[in-house]
Amino acid sequence: MADTILEIADKSNPLKIDIQETKDGEPVSSTKVQNNLSLPATLKLLDHPLFDDYVTTLYRFATIIAKADNIVTKKEETALKEIYQITHKPVPEDENKAVNISEAEESESLEQVLAELESLIGLDDVKREVKSLINFIQIQKEREKQGLKNSQVSYHCVFTGSPGTGKTTIARLVAKIYKHLGILEKGQLVETDRSGLVAEYLGQTSTKVDKVVKSALDGILFIDEAYALVGQGNDDYGKEAVAALIKRMEDNRDKLVLIVAGYSEEMKTFIDTNPGFKSRFNRYIHFPDYTPDEMIKIYELLCSKSEYNISPSAKTLLTDAFKHLYETKTKDFGNGRLVRNIFEKSIENQSNRIALTDQQLTKEILTTIESEDIPNVTIYAS
Numbered sequence: 001m002a003d004t005i006l007e008i009a010d011k012s013n014p015l016k017i018d019i020q021e022t023k024d025g026e027p028v029s030s031t032k033v034q035n036n037l038s039l040p041a042t043l044k045l046l047d048h049p050l051f052d053d054y055v056t057t058l059y060r061f062a063t064i065i066a067k068a069d070n071i072v073t074k075k076e077e078t079a080l081k082e083i084y085q086i087t088h089k090p091v092p093e094d095e096n097k098a099v100n101i102s103e104a105e106e107s108e109s110l111e112q113v114l115a116e117l118e119s120l121i122g123l124d125d126v127k128r129e130v131k132s133l134i135n136f137i138q139i140q141k142e143r144e145k146q147g148l149k150n151s152q153v154s155y156h157c158v159f160t161g162s163p164g165t166g167k168t169t170i171a172r173l174v175a176k177i178y179k180h181l182g183i184l185e186k187g188q189l190v191e192t193d194r195s196g197l198v199a200e201y202l203g204q205t206s207t208k209v210d211k212v213v214k215s216a217l218d219g220i221l222f223i224d225e226a227y228a229l230v231g232q233g234n235d236d237y238g239k240e241a242v243a244a245l246i247k248r249m250e251d252n253r254d255k256l257v258l259i260v261a262g263y264s265e266e267m268k269t270f271i272d273t274n275p276g277f278k279s280r281f282n283r284y285i286h287f288p289d290y291t292p293d294e295m296i297k298i299y300e301l302l303c304s305k306s307e308y309n310i311s312p313s314a315k316t317l318l319t320d321a322f323k324h325l326y327e328t329k330t331k332d333f334g335n336g337r338l339v340r341n342i343f344e345k346s347i348e349n350q351s352n353r354i355a356l357t358d359q360q361l362t363k364e365i366l367t368t369i370e371s372e373d374i375p376n377v378t379i380y381a382s
Contacts, residue, residue, distance in 0.1 A: 098196030104187035161287030164335030
């Protein structure tokens with residue numbers, strides 16, 4: 001470590017640094033990262049407590065400059081993303097493929113986030129719950145300003161419902177909302193599941209959890225199918241993960257928000273049988289299955305985004321198909337994911353159909369989905 005720091009200081013240009021993973025002086029990875037700012041890398045290598053404050057201040061300064069003329073151009077947005085990368089992630093780390101991080105856009109306003117929330121198809125009860133949470137937080141903050149007593153607010157949430165009902169999308173929006181309300185500083189969403197938290201060997205799980213939690217500080221950690229953390233029988237690995245999570249929730253109570261998600265009954269059992277979680281989660285939001293009408297709207301939205309149109313006969317056929325799927329659904333009903341799968345198969349079928357035609361490929365032909373393009377929905381039945 002000392003040699004690394006001395007090498008940085010000895011450079012003719014101390015602001016520039018090349019980083020490559022080595023062992024006993026020999027490269028163990030062909031990946032070589034070049035960074036034009038050496039201090040973030042130095043602090044990261046030293047695991048210095050000032051790292052977070054320093055890079056946050058640096059990035060804020062860059063944001064202030066970008067917003068100086070009250071307009072953030074596309075070029076400036078790209079530059080800000082690059083600056084975030086070289087400041088917050090200056091040293092390459094082992095990739096956890098079961099973890100996905102969505103950063104909050106600096107230029108996005110609360111009004112824009114709420115407009116995106118409103119634009120979502122269906123989810124009326126979910127939207128009401130989120131708006132109720134916003135109102136509660138805003139009033140509590142106003143009471144605090146005026147010296148009045150505040151109710152204790154738990155920002156952790158339990159999202160219940162089947163796959164494909166928009167839980168991850170809402171979690172991403174809640175992270176942004178918390179940022180705008182001053183609850184969280186960054187507002188990123190870190191998505192993972194059991195595989196992203198539980199290690200291969202006993203004793204390593206807490207370290208893996210710590211690493212994921214660290215990436216979620218000042219944002220939201222979203223754990224899908226959280227009940228799978230504790231498997232059946234004597235699951236010491238899962239218990240270690242739960243214990244590590246509870247400890248980090250306590251240690252970082254002002255910087256970490258947890259949203260756990262999964263099927264309703266399984267999530268209730270999971271929370272009830274883990275006292276450390278039960279005392280910290282009191283806000284449940286249920287995500288109902290999409291209705292056939294909502295599924296049609298989602299399909300039409302996917303068409304619009306990809307510049308396709310659906311013919312009247314295809315829409316009729318698809319409506320009947322969605323009704324059949326809805327009426328025969330089981331617990332694993334795919335909802336929005338199911339609609340996307342059918343849409344993707346539809347455009348694949350459309351491509352195969354028009355590739356064989358002798359007609360001139362007009363814009364109308366290229367963009368229209370016909371009834372024969374709609375796949376056999378029985379293969380998608382749960």
